[in-house]
Amino acid sequence: MEYDFSKLNDREFEALGASVIGKILSKRIETFKAGKDGGVDGRFWIGKKREGIIQCKHYVETPYNSLISKLKSEEAAKVKKLNPEKYIFITSQKLSRHNKQEIQKIFHPYIKREDDIFGKEDLSDFLTKKENQDIVEQNLKLWITSASVLDLIHNNAIKGRSESTIREIEENAHKYAITENHIKGLKLLKEKNVVIMTGEPGIGKTTLADNLALFYIAKGYEFCDIEESISEAESIFREKEKKKILFYCDDFLGSNLYDAISNKKDSHIVKFINRVCRDNSKKIILTSRTNILNKAYSISHKFQNGKIRDNEFLLKVENLSKIDKAQILYNHIYHSNLNKEYIDVIYQYKNYNKIITHRNFNPRIIEFVTDNIRIGSVLPVNYWEYVKNSLDNPQDIWADYFQNQTDDCVRALIFLTVYNNGRISEEELRRSYNTFIKIHTVNLGDQTDKSFESVRKLAAKSLLNRNNISENSYEYVLFNPSIADFVLNTYCNEIELISNVLKSLETETSLRNLDTITIFNKINKQSSKKIQENLFEYFFERKIEEEDWDFLILLSYQDFFNENLNKQIEYFLKTLIEADNPKGNNLCELLSILTDFDPEIEFKDYKFLYNFIEDFLNEDELIDLLNFIDKFDINDKNILSQVENHTELYLEDIIKNNDLDIDFSNYISVNSFPDYDLDISGVESEISSILDSSLEYFNKNVLEKIEFSTSNIISSLDIDDMAISYLETQDYEYDRDMGGSYNSGTSNQDDIDAIFER
Known part of the structure; x- marks a missing residue:
């Protein structure tokens, strides 16, 4: 099996060499702090007084002739001075039999035999043996570069975006330095199944999250990169109920799950996190900036009641030694x-x-x-x-690089990506780029090619990453999230620029992102109003004609108290209400506008809602819908029937996903599994209480109007099957925790100087 030793730095390679020789000789190997070693990277004793020496040369990219020259000119004299009883030489270079003979001659008589010389092949052969896997697993970088683990890592990505995320994580892992935070993060994941990395920008949240994820993927967990909607993760959870899965969400709340911040999907997040907490076959890693989590926590009672912060792992620079x-x-x-x-x-x-x-x-x-x-x-x-x-x-x-080392065309790609929430498909980016350079003043500068293909190559790997998400399908993400910070802070008052970027994008994602960055004061309220007015002027007539209701809903939702747009918003709502069979997905936003918009809209009937409530509704959509029905005293049989059906589905989903959180140990007497005694009536009574509690925020007037009852749901449950599933879950065992070796050492100046000794 091949190992990629190039991923190790020279200090890590020396530690590996000491571990290998210690295992072969069954001896304790003394290792010394980094620094001038006088030709000694490890020492062992033969008898009481005879000294054995290990020397490691990590010359992966160095030509063999340069290695030999170095050994002759410097290392041979060191060894002669040390005069060891035994000398073992290790290198990451490939060595032939002739190469070993030449090296042995240089160090004669201290290298006794050719097999005291270890080249790349010798190390790989040794590490491949099953009995030596403990050495491999102690070194995270070495472990994840083994062919079998790499195959496992790449094959364990759930199809789609997760594959490109894994490739990116694995490609950058060689720069990772294992610190105490790594060990703490693994401990939290093992104990709680959930960890939320928080901290200020640049502290290393994503890097730590990436490498914790890599560890668990290498342990056999399937990898799911959550994007834009928690429903994606919920669906995978249901499909792979018994499988080990690691869910990963970078910058949750801040970008990927931005709509949760305005209290629309917070219950989804809370429930999903709590579900993972209870299932030892699942893990979830999330990252969030501290200020964003603080804001979300302050405005969401569901975040507070769900005790989300119990899983927080706050990273601080001062915690780094x-x-x-x-x-x-x-x-x-x-x-x-x-x-x-x-x-x-x-x-x-x-x-x-x-x-x-x-x-x-x-x-x-x-x-x-x-x-x-x-x-x-x-x-x-x-x-x-x-x-x-x-x-x-x-x-x-990013100021100098962005403003002085790129041109307007490259910057255009960055603006479009940033205002599309930091992620955009290649097709959308190409389309929006071609629109932007037509509607916005762009300095084309020299006569070089300014086509999308040419410009995107300039931006790739410096400001953008191009990821392959499926066959012939690519997307672009920011090279680093701090680019978004820079752009949003630097250009927050450029109303014309932002307006033209959003006009060019023409995506729902960009409208939602505008709402989010307004909430976090990246754009002030006055500027946001002006941008909304610009977009109305540009899009309104065409979107009305196209009946693009969802886009218009989000555009109006930005600020439906904008006096300059009152007549247009009113006209849009009346057109939607009177339209023949309108369709859309943005139910919460639509109901919010219809409920609070002034002047009030008169409703002849409510058929316009039929398609908006046809598909599965989550808790927030149901709550908003019931409140709307109550406020306008809606008695439409079709809508009320849909409400009853969706409420039943909502409760059934709670049961199916084990959100009941019932402690079956209170109702089960187990002698030897699978034989047990079960108090079914006690379980049913607790389920009834939990379901009633789940409807706490549902409008009671509407529930009474549809004569809703949970009894039919409870009577259809297979309580025995639920008990068996509970027992099986309890029998699940954790993987052995192996996070790679870490030695904090001391922090005195000698130790730091030794690390940088050349």
């Missing part, structure tokens, strides 16, 4: 494409200390200043000033 920071910086330098002249600047005068101890240190800035693409035209002589400015003014981290 100096050693953690040093390892993060060293790993980024080691795996960067920086030229030696730039790396020398970081080492000069121990500048790495100034980076590690800087008040604004965070992993995102480190990634930025060690990436040669983003350094652009910065010369080595100016590099330290560039690093220092990035640390001193982190809010401007």
Whole structure:
């Protein structure tokens, strides 16, 4: 089996070499802190006084001739001075038999036999053996690069977007430095099944979430990247009830599940998280910025009552020790494409200390200043000033690159992606780009090709990532979420620009995102009104003619108290109400407008609602619909019948997804499974109480009007089957927790200097 040793830095390779030799010799191997080693990366004892030495050379990309030259000119003299009884040499290079003979001759007489020389093939052969898997699993990066684990990782993605997310996570894992936060995160996932990573931008929430996810995928969990709707995850949960699944949602609330913030889908999120908490075959990792979770928590009683914060894992820079920071910086330098002249600047005068101890240190800035693409035209002589400015003014981290090193056409792609909530299909991006350069003043600059294909190649891998989500289907996401922060903060007052971006996008996603960024004061209320007016002027007549009701609902919903738009909104609503068989999905927003809009709309009948309530309704939609029915005293038999049916389906879904949270141990006496005694009437009584409680926020007047009762639902349940499922769930065992080795060490200056010793 092949292992990719290039993913390890030199310190990690030395630790691996010590582990391998320790296992072979069944001896304790002494290892020493990083730094000048005098030719010793590990030591063991033969008898009481005879010394054995291990030396590791991580020369993956170095030509063999350069390795031999280094051994002859430097290492041979070191070994002669040490005069060990036994000398073991390890390299990540491939070695032939002739190569080993040449190396043995250099270190004669200290290398006794050729099999005391380990090349890449020898290490791979050793690590492939079943009895040595403990060494592999102690090293997260090595483990996930093994062919079998990589196959498992890539095959365990649930089809679609999850596949591209896994590929992106796996490609970036080599830069990861295991810190104490990694160990804490794994512990929380094991104990609670749920972890919500929170913290300020750039602290490393997504990186930590990615690598915790990678660990569980490698342990056999299927991977589901949740996007835009929790319903996607609920559906997969039902389909794969008995399978191990890890659900992953980066920036939940902030972007992917933005509508929850306005208290429309918060119950969905709470219920799903609690469902995962109770099922040990499922895990869920979410990330959120602290301020966004705080805001959501403050406006959502369901978040408060659901005790969402019990699963919060707050990341802070101050929780990182100096050693953690040093390892993060060293790993980024080691795996960067920086030229030696730039790396020398970081080492000069121990500048790495100034980076590690800087008040604004965070992993995102480190990634930025060690990436040669983003350094652009910065010369080595100016590099330290560039690093220092990035640390001193982190809010401007993208300013120079975005504004001075790109042109209007590349920036157009970024604007379109940002205002489409940070993610857009290639088809939509191409269409909207071609529209934008027609309706917005764009400086085409030189005579180079400004076609979409040409421009998107310039933006890819510097500001955007292009992900393959299915055969011949691609989507674009921001290279880094901080790009959105920069764009939204820098251009928040550019009303014409934002209006033209939204006109070009022409997507419901962009309208919902406009609502969200207005809530978080990325655009002030006055500017938001003006943007809405611009969009009405541009879209209104065409969307009315096309009967694109959902788009018009979201456009009106931005601010349906906008006096300048009253007549148009009123005309739209009357047209919708009087339309022949209108269809749409944005029920909550429509009912909100109809309920609160002034002047009031007169209803002849309510047939316009039929198609809006035809499909499955979630809790929030049902609550809004019942309140609407009560306010306008609706007696339409078709609508009332639909309400009764949807309410039953809603309660049945609670039961099916085990949201009842019944402790069957109170009603079961078990001698030896599957033989048990069950108090069925006691279970039915508790279910009745739970279902009644689930209807707490449902309009009681309407429930009485339709004579709704839970008795039929309860009588149709197979209580015995529910008890068996409960017992089977309790018998599920966790995987053995293996998160990779971590040693926080001390944080004194000698240890930090040793890490950066060259």
